[in-house]
Amino acid sequence: MTRASLATVLAVITLCAACEEPPAGPAASGPSASVAPLPSAPASASAAAGVSAAQREKVQAFFKDVGARAVAAVDASTKAGAKSRAGYAEAMALSTPAAFYLHADLFDKHGLTLDLFDAAMQDAAFADEAVRLGMTPLQAKTATLAADLPKTDPADCERLTRRMVELAAEGPKTAGLRAALGPTFTECFSALPKHVTECIPNPTTKLDVASYDACVAKGAPPKPK
Numbered sequence: 001m002t003r004a005s006l007a008t009v010l011a012v013i014t015l016c017a018a019c020e021e022p023p024a025g026p027a028a029s030g031p032s033a034s035v036a037p038l039p040s041a042p043a044s045a046s047a048a049a050g051v052s053a054a055q056r057e058k059v060q061a062f063f064k065d066v067g068a069r070a071v072a073a074v075d076a077s078t079k080a081g082a083k084s085r086a087g088y089a090e091a092m093a094l095s096t097p098a099a100f101y102l103h104a105d106l107f108d109k110h111g112l113t114l115d116l117f118d119a120a121m122q123d124a125a126f127a128d129e130a131v132r133l134g135m136t137p138l139q140a141k142t143a144t145l146a147a148d149l150p151k152t153d154p155a156d157c158e159r160l161t162r163r164m165v166e167l168a169a170e171g172p173k174t175a176g177l178r179a180a181l182g183p184t185f186t187e188c189f190s191a192l193p194k195h196v197t198e199c200i201p202n203p204t205t206k207l208d209v210a211s212y213d214a215c216v217a218k219g220a221p222p223k224p225k
Contacts (some may be wrong), residue, residue, distance in 0.1 A: 195219030
């Protein structure tokens with residue numbers, strides 16, 4: 001695949017992710033990529049005042065779980081052999097608004113709705129504290145990583161490329177995360193071996209992880225005996 005065709009592929013796998021709409025129905029009641037868990041929306045004193053202490057605790061518990069999930073993802077990346085920032089890109093993104101739709105199970109776990117979440121987050125002081133609960137464990141974990149990690153590593157980029165294909169195949173719910181990972185994916189392109197770049201799905205074909213895996217396996221150089 002040439003660099004010219006890469007731009008077209010990125011439009012489908014990453015950049016056009018921002019154009020997709022989450023599917024309608026019960027699943028859309030969870031947090032979407034467009035929901036920013038920050039006190040940036042116009043403040044509504046009446047909405048925030050209507051949120052009980054017990055409901056606020058549910059929101060805080062949600063953020064704690066998001067933070068724990070991000071920390072676990074960092075550990076999983078380390079275990080997988082991550083040697084660059086690209087190897088930790090998704091783990092870092094899990095605690096951002098871009099990945100919130102993927103945490104719909106945590107909304108269900110804590111009995112949250114978007115209306116309740118939005119109302120609680122209208123309180124700027126509470127929102128700051130809630131976000132801190134999620135970010136502090138991740139910040140502590142990332143502080144243990146090498147400070148001089150390179151931007152990319154071939155093996156990390158191969159894993160990220162497969163993950164991008166996987167996310168794209170999952171459809172609109174991963175749109176925000178794909179868009180967030182897009183810049184790292186672009187940086188990775190020059191680090192990928194030719195047999196991998198040639199397998200990145202063409203925009204006109206169905207995004208299928210099994211087909212991608214088969215393509216990569218077929219083109220991979222033979223392992224040294």
